[in-house]
Amino acid sequence: MYKRDTKRWLKHADFIIIDFICLQLSMVVAYFIRFGFGNPYADDVYRNVDIVAELISLFVIIYFETMQGILKRGKYQEFVKTLHQVVLVSLLNIGYLYIIHRADVYSRTVMIWSIVLYFTFDYSFRLVWKNWLHKKGCGTHTRSLLLVTVSDRAEQCVATFEANNYEKFHVAGLVILDDDKVKTSVHGIPVVASGKTLIEYVRGAWVDEVLVDVPDDMEGIDVIKDELYTMGIVVHRRLINVVSASKKRQFVENVGGFTVLTTSINCASPLELLCKRLLDILGGLVGTVLTGVLCLVMVPVIKTQSPGPVFFTQERVGKNGKRFQIYKFRTMYMDAEERKKELMAQNRVKDGMMFKIDFDPRIIGNKVLPDGTQKSGFMDLARRLSLDEFPQFLNVLKGDMSLVGTRPPTVDEYEKYQLHHHARLATKPGITGMWQVSGRSNITDFEEVVRLDTKYIQEWTYGLDIRILLRTVAVVLKREGSM
Numbered sequence: 001m002y003k004r005d006t007k008r009w010l011k012h013a014d015f016i017i018i019d020f021i022c023l024q025l026s027m028v029v030a031y032f033i034r035f036g037f038g039n040p041y042a043d044d045v046y047r048n049v050d051i052v053a054e055l056i057s058l059f060v061i062i063y064f065e066t067m068q069g070i071l072k073r074g075k076y077q078e079f080v081k082t083l084h085q086v087v088l089v090s091l092l093n094i095g096y097l098y099i100i101h102r103a104d105v106y107s108r109t110v111m112i113w114s115i116v117l118y119f120t121f122d123y124s125f126r127l128v129w130k131n132w133l134h135k136k137g138c139g140t141h142t143r144s145l146l147l148v149t150v151s152d153r154a155e156q157c158v159a160t161f162e163a164n165n166y167e168k169f170h171v172a173g174l175v176i177l178d179d180d181k182v183k184t185s186v187h188g189i190p191v192v193a194s195g196k197t198l199i200e201y202v203r204g205a206w207v208d209e210v211l212v213d214v215p216d217d218m219e220g221i222d223v224i225k226d227e228l229y230t231m232g233i234v235v236h237r238r239l240i241n242v243v244s245a246s247k248k249r250q251f252v253e254n255v256g257g258f259t260v261l262t263t264s265i266n267c268a269s270p271l272e273l274l275c276k277r278l279l280d281i282l283g284g285l286v287g288t289v290l291t292g293v294l295c296l297v298m299v300p301v302i303k304t305q306s307p308g309p310v311f312f313t314q315e316r317v318g319k320n321g322k323r324f325q326i327y328k329f330r331t332m333y334m335d336a337e338e339r340k341k342e343l344m345a346q347n348r349v350k351d352g353m354m355f356k357i358d359f360d361p362r363i364i365g366n367k368v369l370p371d372g373t374q375k376s377g378f379m380d381l382a383r384r385l386s387l388d389e390f391p392q393f394l395n396v397l398k399g400d401m402s403l404v405g406t407r408p409p410t411v412d413e414y415e416k417y418q419l420h421h422h423a424r425l426a427t428k429p430g431i432t433g434m435w436q437v438s439g440r441s442n443i444t445d446f447e448e449v450v451r452l453d454t455k456y457i458q459e460w461t462y463g464l465d466i467r468i469l470l471r472t473v474a475v476v477l478k479r480e481g482s483m
Contacts, residue, residue: 012067016058018129022121023057023089024050030113045102046110049093056092060085071130078130082123090115144206144320145169145256147189148198148224149213151179157213158187164257172207177214177221195220199227203422204415206322209234211255229263230419232426232457233320236260265426266458275462280396283403283469287393294390298329301378306364308334311391316408319428324400326408327391331379336362353413353421353446386476392431404465405430406453421446424453427460437471 027050031040041047061067066085073081094111097103149157154176165171173192174185184191193201202210210228212235214221228235239252239259249264268276299310312330315323333339339362346357361368365377382388395401401408408429409417435452456464 012070014129015067015070015126016061018125019057019061019085019122020054022125023053023118026117026121027053027110027114029117030110033113034107034109045105049097049102049106052096053089053093056096057085057089060088060092064088070126071133075127078126079123082119082126086115086119086122090118143169143208144172144322145209145211146172146175146192146202146205146207147211147213148175148177150215150218151176153213154186158189160258161211161256162187162189169209169256172205173201175201177218177224195224198224199419202228202231202233202321203417203419204321206320207233208320208322209236209255211236211238211258211260213238213258225263227419229265231422232265232424232454233422234262234264236262265423265454266460268460272462276402276465279462279465280402284393284397287390288397291390291393294329294387298382298387302330302364305377305379306330306333315411316429317411317414317425318400318408320425321414321422323411324395324408326401327394329382329388329391331364331383331388332360332362333364349446353416354409354449355413389431396431400429402428402430404432404468406433406456407436421450423457424450427457432468432472434468437468437475 027046028040031038031046040050064084066081066088070078070081090111094103097106147157147161154174158174161171171189174189175193175195175198176191177195177198179194192205210233212221212225225235225237236253236255236258237260239261249267251262251267253260253262255262295310302308302310309330312328312332313325314328316326318324340355343357343360343362344355348356348358359368359374359376360366360380363377363383364379366380367375367377369375379388392401396403405428406424409425433453434456435449438452456468
């Protein structure tokens with residue numbers, strides 16, 4: 001799922017908050033300088049001016065777009081823009097005092113010091129915050145992007161993108177469609193595929209988004225775009241003369257210095273994704289506490305019945321192919337992975353795209369008696385109640401997973417995926433999801449899993465996550481299958 005860019009002023013909410021804090025701090029310190037330590041908000045005039053000044057600052061930011069391009073500006077440009085912001089806010093604030101006939105009451109010393117301190121604080125904090133963001137961006141990339149172009153545009157495409165990579169994408173590589181014998185890199189960006197190997201590369205790599213810069217009349221590019229869309233990959237097509245595609249979420253924006261037409265399976269605003277993340281953090285904290293409580297029961301059982309580690313970790317494939325380690329309580333014997341091959345003939349899921357059997361002897365406490373009777377242990381009950389999944393709340397807190405999403409496949413399952421199966425990885429994996437609460441947790445048709453997961457991504461809303469979480473509780477309490 002694609003995080004769509006928000007309005008130009010709103011996307012810099014962090015700098016707006018910094019501006020508000022600096023403005024308020026400057027007015028308080030100026031009051032202390034003039035009157036000594038006291039409460040500036042106890043005086044109606046000073047309190048009202050402080051409140052109005054914040055509203056004026058927001059008006060200036062929106063109307064005059066003083067935050068536009070803030071991450072691209074150098075120190076001198078930032079100096080000028082900050083001065084512009086301070087002068088406008090100060091003049092409007094003084095105008096307000098004259099309109100309400102309080103200019104003679106409000107201390108001129110406080111006003112002058114407020115202006116000086118406002119500029120000093122705001123300019124300093126902007127530089128510090130931008131420096132921190134740039135350092136963070138250089139070390140941590142949350143979105144992986146693949147550049148797709150042709151040989152005669154490769155140099156310019158990479159140079160333009162690198163000069164405008166303010167989103168701090170991790171550049172997965174460069175694909176040159178029309179030449180199988182090109183150089184190994186362009187401006188330090190490795191050439192990872194050609195037109196013939198593009199799809200195969202994306203299938204095995206972590207790629208969130210693809211930026212396409214090719215001639216409008218190039219043959220086969222629409223087929224490639226459709227295949228990427230089928231996989232759930234966000235596609236940005238450099239906008240020159242592009243024909244709209246029906247039934248796809250499309251919109252025009254700027255990416256890496258290019259005006260592009262973005263195509264995605266679905267998109268969400270930063271506010272929607274913030275709400276989803278806050279819900280994840282809240283649920284993750286509660287779940288982590290419950291995990292600690294469950295340890296009092298699970299740890300003794302695991303240690304006494306199957307000596308070894310309490311927690312089971314496994315590499316899983318997350319959003320758009322990004323790998324991560326998933327955590328669970330270990331509910332199986334230590335040789336479970338080796339014995340899995342012996343049990344593949346009993347797998348109820350077609351083509352081995354997932355692994356489900358009716359009775360799993362690998363689970364701690366499960367055994368087949370001499371008379372053929374199957375006996376289940378405590379860990380089998382724990383799996384049916386999804387108690388083994390609770391450590392995954394740590395994955396949620398880390399940001400690898402969400403409370404609601406699509407279940408992350410194992411690496412061997414992922415390697416069997418066809419193109420349309422990749423669509424279920426277009427969003428962050430979750431502890432629970434749509435197909436788990438649709439009465440099909442014991443599903444045997446993987447295509448149905450893909451259909452329900454894709455439907456979840458296409459129809460996602462914050463309210464849908466809430467409904468799925470509530471239904472998940474009901475499903476677990478009714479013991480209608482493991483999550």
